[in-house]
Amino acid sequence: MDDQHLDNAVLLGLQEVMEDEYPQLLETFINDSRDRLGTLQQALGAADAQALRLAAHSFKGSCSNMGAPLLAGLCRQLEDAARRECLEEVPALLERIAAEFAIVSIRLKGELQRHRFG
Numbered sequence: 001m002d003d004q005h006l007d008n009a010v011l012l013g014l015q016e017v018m019e020d021e022y023p024q025l026l027e028t029f030i031n032d033s034r035d036r037l038g039t040l041q042q043a044l045g046a047a048d049a050q051a052l053r054l055a056a057h058s059f060k061g062s063c064s065n066m067g068a069p070l071l072a073g074l075c076r077q078l079e080d081a082a083r084r085e086c087l088e089e090v091p092a093l094l095e096r097i098a099a100e101f102a103i104v105s106i107r108l109k110g111e112l113q114r115h116r117f118g
């Protein structure tokens with residue numbers, strides 16, 4: 001699964017560390033990320049740059065820890081836009097984040113299936 005969306009070395013490291021809890025980690029990341037996307041949308045709807053910045057920063061760290069570099073990079077861009085209070089940049093970034101998360105989610109669900117039934 002070595003591609004631009006997920007870093008296989010990171011996933012292997014997580015699998016070694018988490019052992020039997022690895023599938024739960026994947027599920028938690030997927031579910032938590034859905035919640036984070038909702039939080040980002042709410043912050044945009046409220047035009048709350050500070051909430052956007054904080055949520056994007058937190059999501060960025062989570063994505064980095066899970067080996068999702070493109071998603072982490074998009075979150076970093078969103079965090080930067082919110083820091084500069086350039087909210088006009090946010091809708092397009094959120095759209096890209098949602099699209100990238102959809103790809104990452106599909107790949108992680110595949111990893112989950114591989115791990116459980118492999």
